[in-house]
Amino acid sequence: MNHFFMNAPKWRTGAGVLTLLAWLTSCGPNNKAVEYPLIETANTNALDIAKVELTDSATILHTDAYYRPHNWIRISSESYLQAGGKRYMLTGAEGITPDSLFWMPESGEASFTLCFEPLPSGTTSFDFIESDCEDCFKLFGIDLTGKKTFDIPDNVPESLRLVDWDAEVPEPIFKTGTTTVNVHFLHYRPELGKEANLYVNTLFGTQQPYTATVDPETGKASFSFLQCGTVQAAVVLNNSMAGSAWLAPGETTELYVDMHSIGYYLSLRREEKKKITYPAPFQRLYSSGTYANLNNVGNQLDNSPYYSMNSLTGEFADYHMTSTEYAAHVVDTYKALADSIARSNFSLLKKEMKLLALRQDAFSAMAQGDYLREHNYRHINRQWDYNFKVEGIAPLKPADAKAICQLFDINDTKLLMGENVSDYVRAACSSSFDWPQLADIQKGLVKDLRQIAGYPAKAENVALTDADFAQMKAMDNPFYLEAFTLMQKKAKEELAAVEAKSRVETTPDVPKERLFDALIAPYKGKVVIVDFWNTWCGPCRAAIQANEPLKSSNLKSDNLVWVYIANETSPIVKYKTMIPDIQGLHYRLNQEQWNYLCDKFKIDGIPSYVLVDKSGAYKLRNDFRDHSLMIKTLIEELEK
Structure with a gap:
């Protein structure tokens, strides 16, 4: 479950509320x-x-x-x-x-x-x-002067300003190497954020987050990491998207990010809401490296159409559709959008970029045919209790889903170069359809992705076996064996470095039906706050970070116990690196145990909280996503 929840930040309170002057x-x-x-x-x-x-x-x-x-x-x-x-x-x-x-x-x-x-x-x-x-x-x-457009930054190297609008989208690179990314934040102010994040979307459909401190004098942040194949990285500062860039493995890439982009986004919203016109396009990022041209074009912002299937709105599909009708709907929607792209005034490069993203989107929509029609039912009927089973939706038949393979080559390696790369990889690896059989694919990208599905998580958890490596050794492309060998080696080294610093509690050896009671039994007479979280959940991390200082101040008490429950989707290295800085008891459950507790408490997403009072009675308290309410309630419970 990956629904995220957060409340507005809590701003510092002044000495008192001002009375409004006349x-x-x-x-x-x-x-x-x-x-x-x-x-x-x-x-x-x-x-x-x-x-x-x-x-x-x-x-x-x-x-x-x-x-x-x-x-x-x-x-x-x-x-x-x-x-x-x-x-x-x-x-x-x-x-x-x-x-x-x-x-x-x-x-x-x-x-x-x-x-x-x-x-x-x-x-x-x-x-x-x-x-x-x-x-x-x-x-x-x-x-206050009436200025309407932003000046082009003058401290970007001239070589990074060059753009070839008629070039082709380059192919992905199947190699490994240590990549360095130097991000230069132009017009930087420390108030915009002291740490920058780089979220790296891999060609395996996974995401790797990295953090670096921004030099307050130069506005520069540097990242260095093992890269396996071409990746797309999002540059984020203070939870705001500052730009994105394709990166070639083993390169040092310079990225110049114009922080006026936030002002430009405000202008675009005004254009949409208030019909205020700001016609000039804006380039939020300038890049060096193999993918410099692709990055420079991709970071040209304007108010042009996105050409998306919009499949997750709840209104894309009609749950009454038969298998044949749904497949035809995906095909017709794709054709209409592709025709609009072809007739647009975009450059050749931008047309190809938009078409690749659309193909990824359409492939994903076809692979999720059953889910999207059910999603439409839930959207229309406001039925978000997933214990309620939606009946009457005919499963999408392979013979109908095959229609997507006749629109374009789903095995095209350039489909790794569209902005919806994660959606494409998940669709290619979907267990709903045997895509190689439907598309008559004998070898290549789709077969490779399906064969190594699950390997990224196993590598992160140092769980790849000799049989796994033997299977990769037999693959046509040697890249996968090299990549996962290095990934597991790196994870093993990192795990050894943090092993002694972290403590994971032993999960009680009881049936799953008695697990929660066994977890809290030792603390009867105390207040227990149970936090369901995972390392990949941003709001979970933010809430935990906000709570840590309180454990030595407002919420410091021997009668308050913090219990943190995660599952095996939290990579073991990341998990064991994080928990030494989180005071409390830590449990890492297997998927069966996690699913049972989520069903028991009707957990709809994380972070989720269960409050156990001094008598041992407990209740789901997802209103604790309001951080101030959590603090107030815990103090009240401690005073009882």
């Missing part, structure tokens, strides 16, 4: 108004400035907020504007109460007004700083 007195008649000012960059896309009013007595920000429905944001009473090295403090607000929780409506959009001390006459730009806490909202370079 509005007409504090915010006098307008001297100047700037609508939808260009914002250079930000640490969030949850806030936007619709209008700035400048008067002799105040600066007024008409603010739009975008966030998940029924989740909250908060604006600190210590918010200020910054210009010319000076601060101009918040004096009042309308539509929101500073320091209080503001719950987002069903639409996920809201508006309010913030009033500040007046900016000096002649100010050309300013920053909005929602107090000095690290996670508070910060918008930089709010322009």
